[in-house]
Structure formats: C-alpha cells, structure tokens
Amino acid sequence: xxxxxxxxxxxxxxxxxxxxxxxxxxxxxxxxxxxxxxxxxxxxxxxxxxxxxxxxxxxxxxxxxxxxxxxxxxxxxxxxxxxxxxxxxxxxxxxxxxxxxxxxxxxxxxxxxxxxxxxxxxxxxxxxxxxxxxxxxxxxxxxxxxxxxxx
Ligand SMILES: [Zn+2]
Numbered sequence: 001x002x003x004x005x006x007x008x009x010x011x012x013x014x015x016x017x018x019x020x021x022x023x024x025x026x027x028x029x030x031x032x033x034x035x036x037x038x039x040x041x042x043x044x045x046x047x048x049x050x051x052x053x054x055x056x057x058x059x060x061x062x063x064x065x066x067x068x069x070x071x072x073x074x075x076x077x078x079x080x081x082x083x084x085x086x087x088x089x090x091x092x093x094x095x096x097x098x099x100x101x102x103x104x105x106x107x108x109x110x111x112x113x114x115x116x117x118x119x120x121x122x123x124x125x126x127x128x129x130x131x132x133x134x135x136x137x138x139x140x141x142x143x144x145x146x147x148x149x150x151x
Contacts, residue, residue, distance in 0.1 A: 033077035036096035045095035050142035
C-alpha cells in the first residue's frame with residue numbers, strides 16, 4: 001500500500017494515548033476530546049465533515065490553508081450536558097466538533113440542545129450553506145487523508 005507522508009502523520013495522531021496517571025482535569029478533557037475524535041473517525045459531530053486535529057497536534061497535519069481557517073476547522077470538545085449544568089469532562093459527555101460548529105451554537109441567542117442543533121447543521125450542510133467554499137476545499141483534502149489511513 002502506498003501512502004503519502006501526510007496520511008502517515010495523520011494515522012500516527014490516532015495512536016496517541018495518555019497514561020491515566022496524568023489525568024488532571026484539563027488533561028481529562030483533552031483525552032476525552034482525542035478519544036471522541038477517534039470514535040467519530042475524525043468527523044465533526046454536528047456537520048459530519050472532517051476536522052483538523054486540535055491545537056497541540058495541528059502541526060502534524062499539513063494543509064495549505066490560513067491559520068485562521070485552520071483554527072476554525074480544528075477539533076474541539078463539546079459538552080453534551082454543559083459544565084454549568086453539571087456535565088462532566090468524561091468521554092460519555094464529550095463529542096468532537098469543529099471549533100466553528102461549536103462556537104456557532106454558543107453564539108446563538110438561545111443555544112439549541114446539541115441534538116437539535118445537529119439536525120439544523122445537517123440541513124444547512126445539505127443545502128450547501130454552512131461552510132465556506134475554502135473550508136470545504138480544505139476538508140476534502142482531509143477526507144483524502146482519512147481514506148488512506150489503515151484501520
Ligand atoms: Zn462541523
């Protein structure tokens with residue numbers, strides 16, 4: 001099987017695991033986010049399109065895009081039950097979502113519940129009015145990387 005260097009880098013990201021003894025609170029969230037990223041096959045919970053790995057791993061995936069766009073497309077942890085409502089940082093309460101999709105929910109006057117927001121986003125994606133053309137172009141390259149990743 002022939003793989004491009006970028007897909008090898010992408011695959012190696014998926015094997016990063018932190019030992020349990022290093023689980024401080026922020027580390028727990030980071031670990032849950034990473035696990036959610038893998039569980040979802042690198043795809044956003046809301047729009048189902050490929051995400052860039054989050055900040056600390058980002059330099060390992062080379063995409064030809066502005067820093068601003070990369071930031072919007074990176075993976076963030078979304079709490080299904082908000083922390084303010086007692087939701088934990090454990091994986092069962094965490095999904096991985098684009099920073100963009102995550103922030104757009106929180107910017108709503110009255111943020112929808114995650115499942116309802118997801119339906120709204122999926123409709124917008126189907127109508128091609130959610131992500132910009134530039135963002136879609138970057139994500140199509142990420143998709144190619146994902147397809148080359150051995151399972
Ligand atoms: Zn998304």
